[in-house]
Amino acid sequence: DAKTTQPTSMDCAEGRAANLPCNHSTISGNEYVYWYRQIHSQGPQYIIHGLKNNETNEMASLIITEDRKSSTLILPHATLRDTAVYYCIRTSGNTPLVFGKGTRLSVIA
C-alpha cells in the first residue's frame, strides 16, 4: 500500500510548468514526502523531498500544504525529456520505498 494518491496521467505542453499533485492525507509527523521519476526502461531517479517546508532544487520545486496532507511537484519548464512516470512516496528513515502507480506525465511538443 503506497498510501499516497496521484492522478493516473497528465499532459503538459513543452515549455510550460508541469504541476503534479499528490495526496497523502494520513501522513505521519516523522514521514517525509519524496518524489522520484522513472523514464521508460530505466531505474527510478530521485527528484526532491521535503518534510513541511517548500523545497527547490535544480530539477523541481516541491510545495507542501501547511497541514501536510498534500503536495505538488512543479517542473517549471517541462521538456520532452521529462516524459516519465512520477512517483510520490511518503517514508521515514532508512526504509525501503513503497511505490504506488504514480502519474504518467506526457510532455507534448
Added chain:
Amino acid sequence: GAVVSQHPSWVICKSGTSVKIECRSLDFQATTMFWYRQFPKQSLMLMATSNEGSKATYEQGVEKDKFLINHASLTLSTLTVTSAHPEDSSFYICSAFPGTGNSPLHFGNGTRLTVT
C-alpha cells in the same frame, strides 16, 4: 552524487538456467541494499532487503531459494535467479542508501531479464 551500478543491463537466458545480477555502490558504502522487480506496465515491487554480512530478508511471496541474494561486501550485492522460468522475465532493480538520516535512496538502472 551517489551512483548505483547494475550489471548486466539486459540478459536473455534459457529456461532452467541461472542468472546472476550484480549491484554495486560506486562511491559509497552500503550496508543495506534493496532489490525490486517490475513487470510490464506495473509499479516496482520490493523483493528483498540485502544486508551486508548477514542473510537477506524477503518479502512475502518471494521464494528465497529461487532468488539468492549475497551481500558479501559493503559495495556489492548480487541477486541470482536460479532455475529461471519464463514467468521470471522481468525488470530487476537494485537500490541503496548512500548515507544516514534522510539521504535519498539511489537506484541502479535495472536489469531486463528475458527467459526463453
